[in-house]
Each structure stands twice: as C-alpha cells, then as structure tokens.
Amino acid sequence: MTHAATTPAPQAGSANLLLVLLKARTFIALILVFAFFAFAAPNFLSTANMVIMSKHVALNAFLAIGMTFVIISGGIDLSVGSIVGLCGMVAGWLVLYGIDLGLGWSIQFNTVEICLIVMVVGVLIGAVNAFLITKLNVAPFIATLGTLYVCRGAAMLFSDGRTFPNLNGNPEYGSDTFRLIGAGDVLGLPISIWMLIVVALIAAYIARRTPLGRYMYAVGGNERGAALSGVKVNRIKFFVYMFSGLCAALVGLIVSSQLVASHPATGQAFELNAIAAAVLGGTSMSGGRGRIGGTIVGAFVIGVLSDGLVMMGVSSFWQTVIKGLVIIAAVVVDQAQQKLQARVALQAEAAGK
Amino acid sequence: MTHEIGLQIRGGTKVYPGTRALKGVDFDLRMGAVNVLVGENGAGKSTMMKVIAGVEQLTEGQILMDGQPVHLGGTDDARRHGIGIVFQELNMFPNMTVAENIFINREITRGRIDIDTAAQREATRGLMRRLEHDIDPDTLVGDLRVGQQQIIEIAKSLAQDARILILDEPTSALSAAEVEILFRVIADLKKQGVGIVYISHRLEELIRIGDYITVLRDGAITGARSMEGVDVGWIVRAMIGEASKDFAKEIDHPYGAEVFHAEDVTLPRPGGGMAVDHVSMSLRAGEILGVYGLMGAGRSEFLECVIGRHPHAGGRMFVDGKLLKTRTVSGRIRSGIALIPEDRKNDGLVQILSIRENMTLSSLGAFTTGFHMNLGAERGTVRDFVKRLTVKIASMENPVSSLSGGNQQKVVIGKALMTKPKVLLMDEPSRGIDIGAKAEVFRTMRKLAAEGLGIVFVTSDMEELMALSDRIIVMSNGRVTGEFDRKDATETLVIAASAKGHAPTPVKEPAA
Numbered sequence: 001m002t003h004a005a006t007t008p009a010p011q012a013g014s015a016n017l018l019l020v021l022l023k024a025r026t027f028i029a030l031i032l033v034f035a036f037f038a039f040a041a042p043n044f045l046s047t048a049n050m051v052i053m054s055k056h057v058a059l060n061a062f063l064a065i066g067m068t069f070v071i072i073s074g075g076i077d078l079s080v081g082s083i084v085g086l087c088g089m090v091a092g093w094l095v096l097y098g099i100d101l102g103l104g105w106s107i108q109f110n111t112v113e114i115c116l117i118v119m120v121v122g123v124l125i126g127a128v129n130a131f132l133i134t135k136l137n138v139a140p141f142i143a144t145l146g147t148l149y150v151c152r153g154a155a156m157l158f159s160d161g162r163t164f165p166n167l168n169g170n171p172e173y174g175s176d177t178f179r180l181i182g183a184g185d186v187l188g189l190p191i192s193i194w195m196l197i198v199v200a201l202i203a204a205y206i207a208r209r210t211p212l213g214r215y216m217y218a219v220g221g222n223e224r225g226a227a228l229s230g231v232k233v234n235r236i237k238f239f240v241y242m243f244s245g246l247c248a249a250l251v252g253l254i255v256s257s258q259l260v261a262s263h264p265a266t267g268q269a270f271e272l273n274a275i276a277a278a279v280l281g282g283t284s285m286s287g288g289r290g291r292i293g294g295t296i297v298g299a300f301v302i303g304v305l306s307d308g309l310v311m312m313g314v315s316s317f318w319q320t321v322i323k324g325l326v327i328i329a330a331v332v333v334d335q336a337q338q339k340l341q342a343r344v345a346l347q348a349e350a351a352g353k
Numbered sequence: 354m355t356h357e358i359g360l361q362i363r364g365g366t367k368v369y370p371g372t373r374a375l376k377g378v379d380f381d382l383r384m385g386a387v388n389v390l391v392g393e394n395g396a397g398k399s400t401m402m403k404v405i406a407g408v409e410q411l412t413e414g415q416i417l418m419d420g421q422p423v424h425l426g427g428t429d430d431a432r433r434h435g436i437g438i439v440f441q442e443l444n445m446f447p448n449m450t451v452a453e454n455i456f457i458n459r460e461i462t463r464g465r466i467d468i469d470t471a472a473q474r475e476a477t478r479g480l481m482r483r484l485e486h487d488i489d490p491d492t493l494v495g496d497l498r499v500g501q502q503q504i505i506e507i508a509k510s511l512a513q514d515a516r517i518l519i520l521d522e523p524t525s526a527l528s529a530a531e532v533e534i535l536f537r538v539i540a541d542l543k544k545q546g547v548g549i550v551y552i553s554h555r556l557e558e559l560i561r562i563g564d565y566i567t568v569l570r571d572g573a574i575t576g577a578r579s580m581e582g583v584d585v586g587w588i589v590r591a592m593i594g595e596a597s598k599d600f601a602k603e604i605d606h607p608y609g610a611e612v613f614h615a616e617d618v619t620l621p622r623p624g625g626g627m628a629v630d631h632v633s634m635s636l637r638a639g640e641i642l643g644v645y646g647l648m649g650a651g652r653s654e655f656l657e658c659v660i661g662r663h664p665h666a667g668g669r670m671f672v673d674g675k676l677l678k679t680r681t682v683s684g685r686i687r688s689g690i691a692l693i694p695e696d697r698k699n700d701g702l703v704q705i706l707s708i709r710e711n712m713t714l715s716s717l718g719a720f721t722t723g724f725h726m727n728l729g730a731e732r733g734t735v736r737d738f739v740k741r742l743t744v745k746i747a748s749m750e751n752p753v754s755s756l757s758g759g760n761q762q763k764v765v766i767g768k769a770l771m772t773k774p775k776v777l778l779m780d781e782p783s784r785g786i787d788i789g790a791k792a793e794v795f796r797t798m799r800k801l802a803a804e805g806l807g808i809v810f811v812t813s814d815m816e817e818l819m820a821l822s823d824r825i826i827v828m829s830n831g832r833v834t835g836e837f838d839r840k841d842a843t844e845t846l847v848i849a850a851s852a853k854g855h856a857p858t859p860v861k862e863p864a865a
C-alpha cells in the first residue's frame with residue numbers, strides 16, 4: 001500500500017487544541033474521575049471528605065515522589081512500604097520508651113528530635129540500598145526486595161508483632177505534640193498536606209533547576225554515557241535512594257501520628273501504589289523520563305478512585321480489580337496518545353508547507 | 354556499460370516532526386553497480402535508505418521494484434524483497450556472541466526449534482574469512498571495538514545474500530587496510546549483480562568505488578549522474594555549492610610548555626595480554642598530536658585510560674607538570690582533560706535527553722550558583738555552540754536522537770569543548786561529519802591549539818592525519834611503534850610502523 005497522505009489537513013487551531021488536550025490527559029482523567037464520584041457518591045464533595053481524601057492521597061504521593069526519582073535514574077525501590085512500617089515502629093518506640101541505655105534510666109526525646117531520628121533511619125536504609133546497588137553491584141530490584149523483607153522483619157521484631165498503642169506522648173518530655181503531625185492543621189490545611197506541598201516543590205525544583213536533577217535523568221537515560229561525561233553516577237544513585245528512604249520515613253511518622261499507634265504491618269504494598277502513581281503520571285519505567293507534577297496528579301487519580309469506590313460501597317475485591325484496570329488503561333492511553341500526538345504534529349507539519 | 358534499474362523512488366517525501374527530510378526525491382538504484390550517495394549532514398541520505406529498508410515509510414510518493422509499486426512496511430518486508438542494510442549507527446546486541454548477532458532473527462535451525470550453533474559458527478568463520486578478519490565467532494560483541502563491530506555489521510548484511518545492499522557509512526571507523534578488504538568484497542558482489550548503495554563522507558573513497566553518484570541537498574536531489582568525469586571538486590560544489598575544501602589552514606604558532614605527559618600507561622586485556630602496553634607520550638600546549646594505527650592497536654584504549662574510564666589501568670599522568678591523583682572521570686575532567694569518545698551512540702550521548710541537555714552535561718557547573726541552574730545562560734551558551742559548530746537543528750529542545758548522525762557528532766564535540774579543557778582527546782572526531790563541518794571542526798581544532806590547548810586525536814584517515822598533525826605517533830599491538838615530526842612523516846613510513854608486530858598477511862592478524 002503506497003499511499004499519498006491525502007487526509008485533509010485539520011485547521012491549525014484545532015490541531016493545536018487537540019495537542020493541548022492530549023498533553024493534559026492525566027489531569028483530564030482526574031477531573032473526570034472526580035466529576036463521576038461527585039455525582040455517584042453521596043457526600044463525596046463535603047469538606048470533611050475532601051480533607052480525609054487529601055490525607056490519604058498525601059501518603060501515597062510522598063512515596064511516589066521518592067519513587068519517581070528512583071525510576072528516573074533507572075532503578076526501582078521496592079522497600080519503601082517496609083521502611084514506612086519500620087519507621088513507624090521506631091517512632092512509636094521513641095514516643096513510648098525513649099532510648100534505654102540499660103543504666104536504669106532512659107533518654108527521652110521531644111517531637112522534633114523524634115522526627116529527626118526517624119528521618120535519619122529512613123535515609124540510612126536508603127543508603128544501604130544504594131550501597132548494595134552501587135558498591136556490591138546488586139540489581140536494584142533484588143537489593144530493595146531484600147531490604148523489603150529485612151525491614152518488615154525488623155519492624156515485627158520491635159514489638160513481637162504487636163501494636164504500640166496510645167502514642168499520646170508526654171508533655172514533660174515535649175513529645176505530646178507528636179499527635180499534631182497527623183491531626184493538626186494550619187490555615188485550614190492539615191499539616192501533612194503542608195509537608196507534601198513543601199516536599200513536592202523541593203523535588204520539582206531539584207528535578208528541573210539543579211545539576212543533581214539533570215544528572216538523574218542522564219544516568220537513567222544512558223549510565224555509561226553519563227559516567228564518561230563526568231557524572232558521578234554512584235553519588236546520584238545514593239541521593240535518589242536516600243531521598244526515597246526519607247519520603248518513606250515521613251510517611252511512617254504521619255501514619256503513626258494519625259493513628260496514634262504504630263503497627264508493624266503498616267505500609268504493606270504501599271510500594272506498588274507508589275509505582276502505579278509514578279507510571280500514571282507519565283514516568284517511564286526504563287528511566288530518563290518523568291515529572292513530579294505528573295506523579296502528584298497520578299497519586300490523586302489513584303487516591304480519588306479508591307476513596308470514591310469505598311464511598312459508593314463497592315466491595316473491596318472489586319476495588320482491587322478496578323484499580324488494576326485503570327492502571328492498565330492509563331498506560332494504554334498514554335501509548336496511544338504518544339502516537340496520536342506524533343501523527344497530529346506530522347499532519348500540521350505536512351500541511352504547513 | 355549500462356546497468357538495469359532495480360529499484361526506484363518516485364516523488365518520495367518524508368516528514369519528521371519539525372523537518373522535511375525528503376522533498377519529492379526521484380532516485381534510481383542500479384543493479385550490478387555501486388550507487389554512491391553524498392550530501393551534507395542532515396541532507397536526508399540515511400532517511401532515504403531507511404525508507405528503502407522498510408524502517409521508515411514515505412509520507413508521500415512510492416517505491417517501485419522492477420516497475421511494480423511495492424509496500425515496504427518493515428525490515429522483514431524489505432528482506433523478502435532481497436534488500437539488506439548496514440545502518441549508520443551500530444545495531445548490535447553486546448551481550449550476545451558474534452555468531453548470534455550475525456544470525457539474529459534468521460537462526461539456522463534444525464526443525465525450526467533447535468538452533469544449530471555449530472553451523473552458525475562455521476558460517477560465521479566463512480564470513481570472517483571473506484572479510485579477512487580473524488574474529489572468533491564466540492566472542493561477545495560487547496568486547497569488540499567499534500571498528501570490529503562495523504565489520505560484524507557488514508558480515509551480517511552479507512549473510513543475507515541480499516540483491517540490494519545498502520551500506521550507510523560502513524567505513525567511518527575503519528582504517529585504510531580494512532577499507533581495502535571491504536572494497537574487494539564489494540567488487541565481488543558487483544560481479545554477482547548485486548546493486549549496492551554506498552554512503553560516505555570520505556570523498557576519495559566514493560570516487561574510487563562508485564559507478565553512479567547522487568547528490569542530496571536539504572532533502573532534494575541536486576545531481577545524479579554516472580561517475581565518469583566526477584572529481585572531488587565536482588562533488589563538493591554539488592554538495593555545498595562552493596568548491597572550497599579548505600582543510601586545516603596552517604596557523605603557525607609557537608608551542609608552549611608541556612601540558613600533558615603520560616608515563617608507562619598499561620591496560621590488561623580481558624582475555625590476557627596487553628591492550629595498552631607501556632605507552633608514554635608527552636604533549637605541549639598548542640600542539641596537535643595525531644595517533645594512527647590499525648584496528649585493535651590500542652589507540653582508543655589509551656585515550657580511555659587517560660580520561661580515567663578504566664580504574665585498573667596502570668601508569669602515571671601529569672597535567673601541567675602535576676601528577677594526577679584522581680582516578681575518576683569527573684576528577685580528570687576537572688583537571689582539564691576532555692574526551693570525545695569513539696562510540697557516540699553508547700558513550701557520547703544520552704539519546705532521550707534534548708540537544709541542550711546533552712551539550713551541557715559535562716559543564717553544568719558553569720551555569721550553576723550554589724544549587725541553582727541558570728537555564729537562560731545555559732540556552733545562550735548552547736545557542737552559541739550550535740552556531741559555531743553549524744549544527745543543523747530545528748530546536749535545541751528536541752531529543753538528540755532526532756538529529757542526523759553527523760549532527761549528533763557535533764553535539765558531542767560541543768559538549769567536550771564546553772568544559773574548556775587544557776587537553777582534548779578526540780577519538781575519530783570527524784567520524785560521520787560532512788566535509789564542510791569537517792573543515793569547521795579542523796579549523797576549530799587549529800584555533801584551539803593556537804589558543805594553547807593540547808590536542809591528541811586518533812584517526813583512521815591518513816589524509817586527515819597528514820593534514821592536521823604537528824606530530825604523529827603510530828601504535829601497533831598496544832605499543833608505540835613510531836613517532837614522526839610532521840616534516841619527516843610520509844604515508845609509507847606511517848603505514849610501515851602501523852604494521853609492525855603483525856604478520857605480513859592481514860588474515861593471520863592476531864585476534865583482538
């Protein structure tokens with residue numbers, strides 16, 4: 001079939017409009033999902049529900065931001081869910097018992113100190129991941145799968161599998177404010193949302209305006225080429241896994257504060273939601289491509305979907321099926337839109353001359 | 354003698370986002386002859402060949418074979434019509450052996466299930482004999498140098514027994530002796546009636562081998578004739594509209610102090626033996642040092658040792674008299690060394706990043722204060738380099754993979770120059786760039802040398818070596834086998850030195 005392209009060229013204006021629509025498709029999907037539930041689920045649009053939902057979304061969004069960096073640089077981090085669990089347990093332990101030095105008395109910490117210690121724990125686990133991957137040459141999938149198990153097991157060991165209840169803290173030690181992380185709000189927005197905004201802005205800035213971000217993309221696109229251009233590949237990898245660990249630690253803190261308790265099984269399968277959000281937002285699993293903004297929108301799509309389905313009373317089995325279908329559909333649409341976009345651009349080009 | 358026309362393109366137009374690569378071309382491919390294709394970087398040569406090979410489809414126009422319109426929807430379509438191609442960029446599986454690569458997707462099988470490895474190995478040996486190269490069929494392709502990989506690509510296309518064979522810059526990493534062998538094979542194929550398309554920027558090669566010539570300019574054909582009476586001057590005029598083939602103008606300038614010095618550099622070969630065998634050399638500011646040698650002589654490996662790619666390399670290096678303690682690539686770049694690697698696709702570029710991001714990858718520090726990158730300054734500098742190196746681009750935000758081969762090379766050169774090096778290592782810097790750009794690159798090299806930069810460049814092109822070097826070093830089997838001042842160097846001397854340590858017939862040449 002040797003065909004002459006005789007398709008009448010669309011008006012330049014409408015072609016441009018179509019391109020814009022295609023580019024914003026994840027966002028449009030979000031609006032559609034949102035609109036659907038606004039009609040179908042009673043109380044969906046109530047302020048109370050919005051606040052609850054955004055808190056849920058935030059948890060996944062934190063992990064997804066860290067995951068996006070890791071995937072952009074050509075890796076994967078399966079351990080984030082377990083880090084959430086372990087960090088939650090560490091926080092719970094510190095609030096309840098402090099650190100016992102075995103001398104008959106223990107060191108107690110205030111909220112800020114607890115947060116810092118927990119964050120350091122998350123970063124260190126990320127560093128262990130990076131060490132395994134860069135220095136010992138373990139494939140990222142395997143290395144982080146290993147830490148997934150180790151961290152989960154460690155979380156269980158903390159309490160013999162039991163929950164740390166009543167993390168109300170103690171005003172004497174200044175740890176009674178621990179609950180505010182999950183429950184407090186500033187200017188009407190929950191603190192965890194403020195934290196998300198800050199982390200997302202920092203991450204977007206890193207990705208777009210710093211050499212570090214540029215190097216992440218380069219390492220994911222062509223590691224050998226990046227190394228020969230003088231990029232310190234190992235350093236970049238350490239950064240992304242440590243950053244991902246940090247995000248997971250924040251989630252651990254928020255969850256245990258929200259529940260006023262920490263349970264060692266918290267965070268199971270969170271890593272999968274994070275990967276899904278990143279992919280929905282247009283991050284390429286083969287590395288080198290992805291944006292923080294897209295990831296956030298992706299996290300919202302997943303979050304709105306699962307909360308909306310709950311509110312409609314859909315059974316949790318069906319929820320799982322639907323979530324899977326949406327992820328597949330999103331990626332299929334993404335591929336189709338890339339082709340379509342190229343075709344529209346080509347037609348505009350061919351018509352232009 | 355006339356040759357029948359085996360394939361025609363009529364009114365071929367190809368549109369890419371942002372570019373019209375072909376504008377209504379009419380092309381005749383003659384059988385039993387060598388059809389050469391010339392044109393500047395980005396003229397549309399590779400695009401036209403990809404259309405014939407079924408990799409790309411024409412936006413408008415048609416392809417005729419023996420007078421009948423054909424649809425070439427993919428490479429297997431093309432293969433069914435007896436069309437084989439060697440692409441400009443290498444397409445190899447580095448994790449597979451030579452034999453596996455040659456027979457990829459055409460495996461010799463027993464009962465369509467069981468791969469007959471012995472037969473494939475035997476057939477590969479036959480092909481290697483035909484190409485007079487002693488590469489073991491079981492070597493991993495990833496362990497071969499670019500030039501050797503090019504030989505494997507050629508072997509792969511020969512194994513198809515194609516009726517039409519397209520060679521898109523097959524010799525860009527081959528030196529004179531290897532080109533000779535290829536030409537003998539081409540002459541054989543011609544006798545068997547195979548129609549050959551040959552693309553190269555080495556104009557002398559074209560004149561020697563071609564029967565018909567087609568000149569492309571900006572996606573349009575500006576000349577097509579038989580090769581009789583065509584000389585380099587004619588080609589250049591048809592290509593760029595002026596007859597200047599102004600190679601390096603002699604700007605004589607005094608050399609400065611020694612800027613770089615290497616002592617006893619060694620690099621063991623994975624299979625045993627030495628890839629770089631106690632090589633020492635020194636370079637003065639403002640000097641251009643040409644390094645020549647046959648394939649596998651260890652030239653590229655030496656440059657890679659200098660830039661710090663092989664952490665286990667031995668020897669000592671000095672820049673400005675100071676011993677380099679750092680062993681990392683980034684450290685070496687900071688000490689003022691820059692490398693333009695041989696394999697631009699795998700080592701030189703990050704394909705999915707934009708042109709801008711690729712160019713500045715080694716020198717982001719220059720646009721950064723604290724953490725913050727100044728994107729405006731970055732764009733400004735890139736614009737400046739794009740102009741200086743005459744890179745043909747639609748927009749600097751396009752992915753670098755959308756550029757033609759030669760323009761990609763210019764991006765790599767720009768990236769190295771942006772680091773403001775003291776010592777510039779160039780591995781086949783003119784690989785795949787057109788004659789106008791070559792002149793530009795050479796002028797730039799001369800100018801940089803005059804500004805006090807020391808340049809070491811590896812080349813397989815004798816003419817380039819003679820025209821550009823202030824001093825010549827010849828390597829063979831990892832060792833320095835000759836060193837000449839420009840005044841004393843002759844082609845014979847250089848070739849003799851490059852063959853030292855090799856048996857007289859190239860067939861017996863030790864495997865790399």
Ligand SMILES: Nc1ncnc2c1ncn2[C@@H]1O[C@H](COP(=O)(O)OP(=O)(O)OP(=O)(O)O)[C@@H](O)[C@H]1O
Nearest residue numbers: 369374394395396397398399400755756757758759
């Ligand atoms: N995939 C692509 N997307 C967009 N533009 C492309 C693509 N491939 C090629 N082009 C453009 O088409 C034009 C012709 O490219 P082509 O590769 O045919 O040049 P060429 O004559 O082979 O040049 P060279 O001598 O450098 O190999 C160039 O301007 C190039 O930028």
Ligand SMILES: [Mg+2]
Nearest residue numbers: 399441757758
């Ligand atoms: Mg080309």
